[in-house]
Amino acid sequence: MAFWDFAKKPKFGGPHVIVLDFGSGSVKAVVVSLDEVKKIGYVIGIGREYYNQQQGASNFRGIEGGIEVAKKAINQALTAARAKTSECIVVYNGDTLKGVLHVWKERRQNPQERIYDAEFQGILERALKNASENAVAKDLSVFKPVIASAALQRLEIDGYHVVNPIGFKGAEIEVKLLVFYLASGQKGFFDEIVGVLKLSARGLVSSVFATTLAQMKHSLTQFGAIVIDIGQTNTDVIVARDSIIEGIQSAQIGGKAITEGIMETFSLSFEEAVQKKIQYELGELDQVETRKLENGIRGRVELLRDSVVQALKGFSETAGGFPEKVFLCGGGIRVSLVKKMFSQNSWLVGLPFPKQPSIEVLLPSDIKDVIDSTESLEGPSAVPLLSAVRWLTRNYNISSQADIILRKALQVFNQSGKQ
CATH class of the missing domain: 3.30.420.40 (ATPase, nucleotide binding domain)
Known part of the structure; x- marks a missing residue:
């Protein structure tokens, strides 16, 4: 029990x-x-x-x-x-997690026959097997990556977008899966x-x-957005374009690095540095201490900014460039110096934005x-x-037929021991 x-x-x-x-x-x-x-x-x-x-x-x-x-x-x-x-x-x-957009194309032996559940599940199982083989070959910067989950991003039959392929005919089916990998040990x-x-x-x-999904459903247009989640030791970046989430790029730096900068600047313990950061955010420090703190963490904030830029460069460029919306969230963005730096457009120079994007900090009311x-x-x-x-x-209870079949394909794939 x-x-x-x-x-x-x-x-x-x-x-x-x-x-x-x-x-x-x-x-x-x-x-x-x-x-x-x-x-x-x-x-x-x-x-x-x-x-x-x-x-x-x-x-x-x-x-x-x-x-x-x-x-x-x-x-x-x-x-x-x-x-x-x-x-x-x-x-x-x-x-602990990597997300990669995987594209799988398959020619059907009998284009005039309708697609049914068993065939589509087989296509998804082969797509997952190919994604797993590619991940192992590329290593994905993690040790022995294994597929933990996957999400359908787009389905096409002979170049036409479909939500559910069941019942359709066609010669070629293309599946775009956002595949999530974990290191096998993790x-x-x-x-x-x-x-x-x-x-x-x-x-x-x-x-x-x-x-990203929450924003795509409520506040994004079809042109998508960039979501930057600044966590404690890691910052995750997602680019969504044309209703497709293209993957997750991560930078191994977050809010903890800023706290450590305060520790070094004032010779404090971790807990004392956290309290000093809170005092700074509440405006309780005098001008001398405020200036000392900002100078002490500025280099780390700039490193965080540059790491996000490098993560964005990891996404492929398209003819339309990056989306025109940038959303910021996570505990690291609460530091006013971080918020100020990311709220300015100077860090976007050199990235493929067709015009200056709007930058917004997400709050619980946005969910x-x-x-x-x-x-x-x-x-x-x-x-x-x-x-x-x-x-x-x-x-909790999936109703989409395509998603139900994908879940079955994942179960069969994981039970087969192919990764």
């Missing part, structure tokens, strides 16, 4: 699901009550536990430490929610945590991918169909997690 089976009566009806976010410095657990009719997620409990005593240190301390940290975070969330559930979705970030690590805690994982999602009943998820740092909650409301 799992440790949460004796929780109290829930506050809300509807299915309850844990959103389990393995961040670079901590594990966050959010209990969500789903309204399946209205597609709304209610956040009713939150828990967070750091990997070790020094907040922000990215050290799991082995599988036992990871299990204990996740268990504490889940227990906090379930206790606050007065709920019990073993269902969860797992949220991964760029330092996937095994997280799978073991979920297994030991007797959780039932209903899905996996990248936080920046979920954030629709999610209600934070705890009233504790605030600021840009809450946006990726709330976006994952919104993704859950759309993917």
